[in-house]
Amino acid sequence: MPKAPKLAVWKFASCDGCQLTVLNLEDDLLALAGTVQIAHFLEASSAAVRGPYDVSLVEGSITTPHDAERIKEVRKASRMLITIGACATSGGIQALRNFRDVEEFTRIVYAKPEYIDTLEHSTAIADNVKVDFELRGCPIDKGQLVEVITAYLAGRKPTVRPHSVCVECKRRGTVCVMVARGEPCLGPVTQAGCGALCPSYARGCYGCFGPMESPNTASLSGRLIQLGVTRKNIARVFRTFNADAAAFREESDANDARA
Amino acid sequence: MTHARNHTLRVGALARVEGEGAMLVRARGGRVERVELQIYEPPRFFEAFLRGRGFTEAPDITARICGICPVAYQMSACNAMEDACGVAVSPQIRDLRRLLYCGEWIESHALHIFLLHAPDFLGYPSAIAMAADHRDLIEMGLRIKKAGNEILRTVGGRSIHPINVRVGGFYRAPTRHEIGLLAEPLRRARDEALTTVRWTAGLEFPDFEQDYLFVGLRHPTEYAVVDGRLAIGDDLEVDVSAFDEHIVEEQVQHSNALHARLRDGRRFMVGPLARYALSRDKLAPIAREAASEAGLGRVCRNPFRSIVVRAVELLHACDEATRLIEGYEEPERPAVEVPPRTGTGHGATEAPRGTLYHRYAIAADGEITEARIVPPTSQNQSQIEDDLRAFVEPRLDLSHDELTHSCEQAIRNYDPCISCATHFLDLRVENL
Numbered sequence: 001m002p003k004a005p006k007l008a009v010w011k012f013a014s015c016d017g018c019q020l021t022v023l024n025l026e027d028d029l030l031a032l033a034g035t036v037q038i039a040h041f042l043e044a045s046s047a048a049v050r051g052p053y054d055v056s057l058v059e060g061s062i063t064t065p066h067d068a069e070r071i072k073e074v075r076k077a078s079r080m081l082i083t084i085g086a087c088a089t090s091g092g093i094q095a096l097r098n099f100r101d102v103e104e105f106t107r108i109v110y111a112k113p114e115y116i117d118t119l120e121h122s123t124a125i126a127d128n129v130k131v132d133f134e135l136r137g138c139p140i141d142k143g144q145l146v147e148v149i150t151a152y153l154a155g156r157k158p159t160v161r162p163h164s165v166c167v168e169c170k171r172r173g174t175v176c177v178m179v180a181r182g183e184p185c186l187g188p189v190t191q192a193g194c195g196a197l198c199p200s201y202a203r204g205c206y207g208c209f210g211p212m213e214s215p216n217t218a219s220l221s222g223r224l225i226q227l228g229v230t231r232k233n234i235a236r237v238f239r240t241f242n243a244d245a246a247a248f249r250e251e252s253d254a255n256d257a258r259a
Numbered sequence: 260m261t262h263a264r265n266h267t268l269r270v271g272a273l274a275r276v277e278g279e280g281a282m283l284v285r286a287r288g289g290r291v292e293r294v295e296l297q298i299y300e301p302p303r304f305f306e307a308f309l310r311g312r313g314f315t316e317a318p319d320i321t322a323r324i325c326g327i328c329p330v331a332y333q334m335s336a337c338n339a340m341e342d343a344c345g346v347a348v349s350p351q352i353r354d355l356r357r358l359l360y361c362g363e364w365i366e367s368h369a370l371h372i373f374l375l376h377a378p379d380f381l382g383y384p385s386a387i388a389m390a391a392d393h394r395d396l397i398e399m400g401l402r403i404k405k406a407g408n409e410i411l412r413t414v415g416g417r418s419i420h421p422i423n424v425r426v427g428g429f430y431r432a433p434t435r436h437e438i439g440l441l442a443e444p445l446r447r448a449r450d451e452a453l454t455t456v457r458w459t460a461g462l463e464f465p466d467f468e469q470d471y472l473f474v475g476l477r478h479p480t481e482y483a484v485v486d487g488r489l490a491i492g493d494d495l496e497v498d499v500s501a502f503d504e505h506i507v508e509e510q511v512q513h514s515n516a517l518h519a520r521l522r523d524g525r526r527f528m529v530g531p532l533a534r535y536a537l538s539r540d541k542l543a544p545i546a547r548e549a550a551s552e553a554g555l556g557r558v559c560r561n562p563f564r565s566i567v568v569r570a571v572e573l574l575h576a577c578d579e580a581t582r583l584i585e586g587y588e589e590p591e592r593p594a595v596e597v598p599p600r601t602g603t604g605h606g607a608t609e610a611p612r613g614t615l616y617h618r619y620a621i622a623a624d625g626e627i628t629e630a631r632i633v634p635p636t637s638q639n640q641s642q643i644e645d646d647l648r649a650f651v652e653p654r655l656d657l658s659h660d661e662l663t664h665s666c667e668q669a670i671r672n673y674d675p676c677i678s679c680a681t682h683f684l685d686l687r688v689e690n691l
Contacts, residue, residue, distance in 0.1 A: 011278075011279060012301075013300070013301040013303060014326075014678065015323050015324060015325050015326040015329075015678050016277045016278060016325065016326045016327060016678055017323075017325075017326020017327070017329070017419040017420060018326070019326075020326045020327055020370075020419060021419065023370065023374060024404075024408060024418060024419070026401045026402075026404060026405045026408070027401075027405070029387075029401060030387070030390055030394070030397070030398070030401075033387040033390070038385075038387060041385075042272055042273075042274045042275075042279075043274075043275065043276075043277065044274075044275065044374060044375075044385050044386065044387065045274060045275070045384050045385030045387065045388070046274035046275055046378075046384045046385065046667070047384030047385060047388070048274075063301045063302075063303075064301045066299075067301065092323075093303070093305075093308075093320070093323045094301075094303050094304070096304075096308040097304055097307075097308070100307075100308070102304075104307070105304045105307035105308070106302070106304075108304075108306060108307040108310070109302065109304055109306050109307050110302070110510055112510050112512070116302055118301060118302055138323065138420065139326060139417075139419040139420055194417070197416050197417055197422050198416070198422050198430075200416075201416045201422060201423045201430045201431045202430045202431040203422070203423075203425075203430040203431075206319065206422075208420070233313070236312065236313065236316070240316075240319070240320065241323065
């Protein structure tokens with residue numbers, strides 16, 4: 001019998017939510033553990049096996065000099081490196097520092113800022129090393145995670161579609177919250193994957209899966225203005241969990257400049 | 260053979276805890292000289308970037324502090340904002356919040372008991388390794404955990420970072436039918452939680468007790484979760500708005516998380532042992548009886564038995580959720596209006612691992628001008644170090660590996676949430 005592929009899970013600056021998605025597999029967790037060797041996963045196991053690893057899942061963004069080195073080691077030890085979640089894919093909420101002065105942030109939070117070793121910017125993993133696949137979401141979706149792991153184990157490309165959240169609303173038959181109720185919604189420019197959750201709970205999408213493949217953010221901003229949203233609020237809504245993803249960053253900057 | 264009484268125990272990366280931390284214990288001549296719980300999880304600056312955001316954004320943003328207890332952040336943020344704006348929610352909305360929070364307690368406690376802590380007692384590196392010999396037990400744990408996650412999904416829309424919570428209530432109230440679907444898995448989870456209490460009670464615990472000062476929320480009629488007054492030991496109970504008057508934080512060089520103390524310098528403990536000591540009489544009868552049967556007594560001072568207390572709370576949460584589901588009526592409106600005004604608001608709730616305090620100052624237009632967040636793990640940090648000190652010293656003759664493992668277990672007793680603990684706050688600590 002061939003040896004079970006080695007799976008590793010790594011954490012950088014983040015909330016642990018995407019790793020928890022692995023443990024939340026519940027019905028499939030023991031099946032997964034029977035298929036792969038969970039070789040490194042500190043949140044779940046105190047036993048770690050040396051690399052190289054067949055597949056590495058990486059959560060979190062790079063925010064310290066130490067982590068900028070550590071991610072290179074992870075890359076070297078991994079055949080496939082897959083990022084999981086908004087932090088790893090776009091710098092996450094930590095990237096809100098990228099729009100401000102990090103020294104000021106440190107002074108606000110810490111009495112002794114000199115003890116704190118942190119980088120000026122929070123960056124995505126792909127800004128630091130080569131990434132084989134990026135799984136979006138804050139947090140990632142369980143179904144997509146299973147698909148991605150399965151695909152890499154089978155040696156094929158994962159089926160994760162690049163269309164917008166709008167398509168998911170149409171598929172599940174959710175009435176458009178923006179058209180029907182004038183509710184501001186980032187659905188038209190946001191990558192699908194959550195199953196259009198927010199509109200199904202009567203609220204507009206707030207963009208936790210980040211920009212879709214070809215988002216027309218300027219057009220959406222125009223529509224939001226018509227709905228009475230201020231430039232300042234538009235800038236805020238693009239600056240949340242994927243603030244440093246290029247399309248969202250540019251649109252937030254454009255609105256910020258006109259606020 | 261007697262092992263060296265000069266020891267340095269170092270665990271470079273703590274496993275089976277949330278976030279990134281390390282431990283250092285140094286002993287010389289049979290005396291412990293230095294204990295450090297080192298939190299090297301990078302700082303994430305939430306208090307800084309909350310400034311300038313809208314007050315309605317706090318529940319979604321602060322949820323991202325922790326993937327394991329996002330509801331705790333959402334609920335404390337909502338309480339604080341509603342306090343700042345002088346608004347109270349309806350009893351139906353409050354009940355729906357309690358139900359959502361029960362979901363988080365069930366999910367988080369089951370995760371900790373079965374996947375993170377149980378392997379320590381049975382001698383495995385992980386629950387997955389443990390499943391090879393105890394598959395039924397792990398499967399039971401995963402089923403209980405799933406029942407909690409189902410509540411989070413139904414009420415919150417998603418189990419990690421729920422999307423349905425807003426200042427004033429919810430975006431949409433679930434229908435009676437949707438809530439009704441939770442009843443069956445929950446009844447089963449309640450039965451299995453009782454089994455869990457009995458199973459944990461039978462584990463072997465080191466003989467170790469500490470004289471803790473317990474701090475936590477207390478409510479006149481409930482085992483406090485979504486709100487209450489702050490109890491400090493047996494004799495003092497104050498409004499949550501007085502949190503700052505009693506609890507201060509200081510920065511230490513070895514940790515990116517601040518250490519909390521009472522103003523008079525005493526360390527204290529929050530979390531299951533504290534809640535149990537402060538509110539045991541408010542537990543659901545089934546949980547109280549199970550606690551007695553498990554031999555817990557009125558107060559439990561052995562931190563290794565926190566796994567039993569967590570199981571009792573798990574049972575309580577399952578029972579409470581079952582009752583909330585049976586009595587559920589769709590609120591007339593899913594949220595109350597919360598018009599902003601200039602002011603400061605305080606909010607505290609009981610996260611699975613202890614009291615979580617938020618304070619915000621907001622401007623007339625609802626913009627946050629100051630934010631302060633004090634997570635349970637920061638409050639417990641100093642107590643965790645003290646446990647290590649007291650636990651290790653009489654055991655310095657144990658082998659290095661045994662001692663290291665025991666220390667890791669002592670840290671895991673607290674179910675520490677390290678990501679939560681790294682981004683505190685604007686503090687006024689003088690003279691370090």
